[in-house]
Amino acid sequence: AYVIYTSGSTGKPKGTLLHHRGLCNTAQAAVLRHGFGPSSRVLQFASPSFDASVCEVFSCLLAGACLVLSPAQALLPGAPLQSFLSAHSISAVTLTPSVLALLQPEALPSLRTVISAGEACPPELARRWAPGRDLLNAYGPTEASVCASINLHLGPDCLHIGSPWPNTSLFVLDSSLRPLPLGAPGELFISGVGLARGYLAQPSLTAERFLPNPFSSSPGARLYRTGDRVRWLPDGHLQFLGRLDDQVKLRGIRIELGEVEAALRLHPFVSDAALLLREDSPGDKRLTAYFTASQPPSASELRSFLEQRLPSFMVPSAFVLLDALPLTAA
Incomplete structure (x- = not known):
C-alpha cells in the first residue's frame, strides 16, 4: 500500500513496506478509538512522509469527517498552531507532548479529542490537558501500521501506553523469547494484521526484526521486535520503560x-x-x-x-x- 522511510542504524534510512490490510485496520480502528464522525474537524498535522499522516487522512475518509489542511507556517508549535486550531475550530488533533507543552488547552474549547503520540507524556502535561476533553495516548512503530496500543484515558495517574490495538497482539518477552510474568520488564514484540512485509531490499534486516511467531498456529505468522522495554501492569495495560538500544x-x-x-x-x-x-x-x-x-x-x-x-x-x-x-x- 505504501512505503515509509525511518532512520536506520547503518547510516541509511530503511523503507518499511506496509500492507493494505494494515492500513484498513488502522483507519477503521482509529475511527472507533478516536471517536471521529461527520461533525469532526481533524487537523492533518503530520507530514505525508510521517506515518501518523496515514492515520489522520484515512480515518477521516472513513468517518466522513473534515480533514483540515494548513500552510506549513501555521503548524509551527506555539502561537501559530494555537491560532490555527482556534480559528478553524479543530475538534481533534494528534500531537507530540513537546508540541502540546507549547499550547494553552483552556483557550481551545472546540478541541474535544487530543491524541498524544510519539513521546512519553509527562504527568504535568496530562494534568493540564485531561480536564474537559478526551485525552488519549497512542503507541506504535511504523512497522505495525502506525498504532499498536492505545490508552483511552490518559491522565497524570494513568500514563501507560494502554492495551492492544484491534487485531493486534502484544508480547513481553525475555532474550530467549519466553513470556515474562506480570511486572517483569522485557522487550515488546508485536503481531497482527498491521505488521509490515519487511524492509525494502534489506532481507537480512527484515529477518532480524521480523521473527516467526512461536505463539501462533497460523502459517507464516510473525512477531516484530520493537526494541522497546516495557512491562505488564496489574490492570492489563502496558507501561513503557525506554529503549534497549540507542x-x-x-x-x-x-x-x-x-x-x-x-x-x-x-x-x-x-x-x-x-x-x-x-x-x-x-x-x-x-x-x-x-x-x-x-x-x-x-x-x-x-x-x-x-x-x-x-x-x-x-x-x-x-x-x-x-x-x-x-x-x-x-
Whole structure:
C-alpha cells in the first residue's frame, strides 16, 4: 500500500513496506478509538512522509469527517498552531507532548479529542490537558501500521501506553523469547494484521526484526521486535520503560544516532563522532554532536554538510570539538 522511510542504524534510512490490510485496520480502528464522525474537524498535522499522516487522512475518509489542511507556517508549535486550531475550530488533533507543552488547552474549547503520540507524556502535561476533553495516548512503530496500543484515558495517574490495538497482539518477552510474568520488564514484540512485509531490499534486516511467531498456529505468522522495554501492569495495560538500544525520539520522530554519526564521519576532516540527545532543561531536547577532526571545520560548515545528506530534523543543534572521544577502560 505504501512505503515509509525511518532512520536506520547503518547510516541509511530503511523503507518499511506496509500492507493494505494494515492500513484498513488502522483507519477503521482509529475511527472507533478516536471517536471521529461527520461533525469532526481533524487537523492533518503530520507530514505525508510521517506515518501518523496515514492515520489522520484515512480515518477521516472513513468517518466522513473534515480533514483540515494548513500552510506549513501555521503548524509551527506555539502561537501559530494555537491560532490555527482556534480559528478553524479543530475538534481533534494528534500531537507530540513537546508540541502540546507549547499550547494553552483552556483557550481551545472546540478541541474535544487530543491524541498524544510519539513521546512519553509527562504527568504535568496530562494534568493540564485531561480536564474537559478526551485525552488519549497512542503507541506504535511504523512497522505495525502506525498504532499498536492505545490508552483511552490518559491522565497524570494513568500514563501507560494502554492495551492492544484491534487485531493486534502484544508480547513481553525475555532474550530467549519466553513470556515474562506480570511486572517483569522485557522487550515488546508485536503481531497482527498491521505488521509490515519487511524492509525494502534489506532481507537480512527484515529477518532480524521480523521473527516467526512461536505463539501462533497460523502459517507464516510473525512477531516484530520493537526494541522497546516495557512491562505488564496489574490492570492489563502496558507501561513503557525506554529503549534497549540507542534509538531516540525527537519531537516524535525516530532517530538512529548511528545514522547521524555515520553521515558526520563522511566529512573529509572528521575523524570520529558520537551523538547524544541532551535535555538540559525539561522538555528541551536537542541533538548534540561530539567529534574529533584533523582540521576542525566550523559548526556552520558541518551543519551545511549534513543538511545535504540528512533530513533537517536529524541535523544536530550543536557541534562540540574534542581532542579525543572518551572511552571506557579496556
